[in-house]
Amino acid sequence: MNITAAYTDLYQITMAQVYFGTKPNGRAVFDYYFRHNPYKGGYSIFAGLEDVLNILETLEFSSSDMNYLKQKGFENDFLNYLKNFSFKGNIYASNEGDVVFPNRPILQVEANIIEAQIIETLLLNILNFQTLIATKASRIKYSAKNGILLDMGLRRAHATGGYYASRAAAIGGFDSTSNVKAAEDYDIPSTGTMAHSFIQSYEEEIQAFRDFAKMRPKNCVLLIDTYNTLKSGLPNAIKVAKEMEERGDKLLGVRLDSGDLAYLSKKTRALLDEADLSYVKIVVSNQLDEYVIKSLKEQGAYIDIYGVGTNLVTGKPDASIDGVYKLSEFNNTPRIKLSENIIKTSLPFKKQVYRMIDENNMFYGADAVTIYSEESVSLMEHPFDNTKSLDLNRFKHEPLLQQVMKDGKRIIASRTVTEIKEYSLSRLQQLPDEYKRFQNPHIYKIGLSTKLKNERDLLIKKNKF
Numbered sequence: 001m002n003i004t005a006a007y008t009d010l011y012q013i014t015m016a017q018v019y020f021g022t023k024p025n026g027r028a029v030f031d032y033y034f035r036h037n038p039y040k041g042g043y044s045i046f047a048g049l050e051d052v053l054n055i056l057e058t059l060e061f062s063s064s065d066m067n068y069l070k071q072k073g074f075e076n077d078f079l080n081y082l083k084n085f086s087f088k089g090n091i092y093a094s095n096e097g098d099v100v101f102p103n104r105p106i107l108q109v110e111a112n113i114i115e116a117q118i119i120e121t122l123l124l125n126i127l128n129f130q131t132l133i134a135t136k137a138s139r140i141k142y143s144a145k146n147g148i149l150l151d152m153g154l155r156r157a158h159a160t161g162g163y164y165a166s167r168a169a170a171i172g173g174f175d176s177t178s179n180v181k182a183a184e185d186y187d188i189p190s191t192g193t194m195a196h197s198f199i200q201s202y203e204e205e206i207q208a209f210r211d212f213a214k215m216r217p218k219n220c221v222l223l224i225d226t227y228n229t230l231k232s233g234l235p236n237a238i239k240v241a242k243e244m245e246e247r248g249d250k251l252l253g254v255r256l257d258s259g260d261l262a263y264l265s266k267k268t269r270a271l272l273d274e275a276d277l278s279y280v281k282i283v284v285s286n287q288l289d290e291y292v293i294k295s296l297k298e299q300g301a302y303i304d305i306y307g308v309g310t311n312l313v314t315g316k317p318d319a320s321i322d323g324v325y326k327l328s329e330f331n332n333t334p335r336i337k338l339s340e341n342i343i344k345t346s347l348p349f350k351k352q353v354y355r356m357i358d359e360n361n362m363f364y365g366a367d368a369v370t371i372y373s374e375e376s377v378s379l380m381e382h383p384f385d386n387t388k389s390l391d392l393n394r395f396k397h398e399p400l401l402q403q404v405m406k407d408g409k410r411i412i413a414s415r416t417v418t419e420i421k422e423y424s425l426s427r428l429q430q431l432p433d434e435y436k437r438f439q440n441p442h443i444y445k446i447g448l449s450t451k452l453k454n455e456r457d458l459l460i461k462k463n464k465f
């Protein structure tokens with residue numbers, strides 16, 4: 001997608017003009033983090049980093065952006081600055097696909113304040129959305145276990161958001177997408193079946209199946225619920241499967257898209273097996289989500305492939321993840337944002353986050369946030385409760401924020417969606433199941449080093465009215 005530097009909120013450019021006139025060389029550190037896991041879940045999957053890095057490397061205002069901004073009354077000197085704008089800062093980030101938690105930096109931008117401010121909106125827009133969808137996909141994957149997952153959501157997505165949704169779905173564990181453009185650009189496997197309209201366009205359902213099977217014998221999945229699943233669709237599919245066998249072809253599957261999917265899948269499996277078609281797979285779709293899939297599993301449904309659309313690509317029922325971008329350092333001095341709600345008070349300083357790994361190479365359930373220059377941490381304190389702390393000496397400490405961009409150029413190799421997905425699945429295996437369950441998951445602990453906590457409390461006192 002062609003994103004230019006005008007993909008931002010007007011106030012970013014307005015503030016940038018004031019910085020340009022008053023402190024053009026100000027150096028800022030901003031933290032990206034969110035406050036709650038979506039879906040009342042116990043974890044999130046960080047996604048969107050590759051897109052952000054690729055966009056930042058070549059970000060500029062186009063000539064039509066410049067024409068537009070001229071009309072907004074910005075001064076000539078500043079417009080000249082914008083004409084030559086590029087992002088020349090540093091970025092420190094968690095690995096894309098990692099399991100992440102609220103209230104700790106997932107990404108930090110260290111840059112000239114004008115540049116850091118202008119990129120805020122696009123960074124939040126991409127990371128918040130992809131993290132929301134990758135997390136949804138990961139939950140669906142958790143329910144589906146070894147079932148194959150097909151993203152069918154583009155038609156129900158929020159316009160072009162569907163493009164990024166398909167990428168994020170793959171990172172969260174989906175095996176393929178129906179979205180041709182996303183598949184082409186991101187090298188995601190693309191697959192598909194057929195629509196009811198295709199069958200409706202024929203006088204006879206069986207003729208629709210026959211034509212399809214003859215012209216598309218590889219990966220042929222027949223949709224069997226247009227008229228009557230058990231009385232018409234399935235018997236016709238069985239006939240066509242037998243005809244395919246005579247030609248040396250094999251029917252890949254049948255798709256159920258309505259009715260009681262558990263009941264119908266059991267009947268379908270039994271009838272297919274009776275006809276010696278045990279290799280034919282059963283695909284289901286129709287408003288699936290992690291809960292319906294979990295229930296279908298519990299009912300003993302025979303399902304090989306799940307097609308998921310609306311609930312996946314819209315992140316239903318959560319419209320957004322509450323990711324924010326807060327200033328934590330300016331010209332090497334720590335900065336804080338206070339709030340009536342202590343949980344919303346931001347963390348000052350450029351920081352590092354260490355994940356605690358136990359003796360079985362599993363996540364212990366604690367990430368410790370430190371001032372970047374501390375370089376290690378042995379005790380993690382509760383952010384707000386002075387009576388609670390955790391001795392960290394028995395754990396392996398894994399630093400989570402790595403420098404990924406230096407002076408506006410990425411310094412990590414780019415990773416394919418498949419590589420990110422595999423990494424994500426392996427990281428999820430290190431997360432104990434208590435954090436993955438849907439109801440009342442364990443709360444993963446986020447703590448502060450003593451130094452960070454003390455410095456933060458001093459800043460709170462200093463800035464309090």
Ligand SMILES: Nc1ncnc2c1ncn2[C@@H]1O[C@H](COP(=O)(O)OP(=O)(O)OP(=O)(O)O)[C@@H](O)[C@H]1O
Nearest residue numbers: 257258259260261262263285286287288292295296
């Ligand atoms: N056995 C089942 N257990 C739990 N949920 C199911 C089961 N079978 C289907 N569902 C889900 O129940 C919902 C059924 O929705 P709805 O009643 O609108 O579909 P339908 O009437 O079967 O199909 P349509 O309206 O598309 O013809 C869907 O979300 C579907 O995934």
Ligand SMILES: O=P(O)(O)OC[C@H]1O[C@H](OP(=O)(O)OP(=O)(O)O)[C@H](O)[C@@H]1O
Nearest residue numbers: 152195196257285286287288308309310
């Ligand atoms: O239910 P979702 O999770 O959003 O999955 C995608 C849905 O989109 C299609 O229906 P649609 O009625 O658009 O077309 P069709 O005629 O191919 O069924 C498909 O058959 C699924 O039911």
Ligand SMILES: O=C(O)c1cccnc1
Nearest residue numbers: 152153178191192193194
């Ligand atoms: O390939 C399919 O079956 C498909 C794709 C998009 C939406 N519904 C179904």
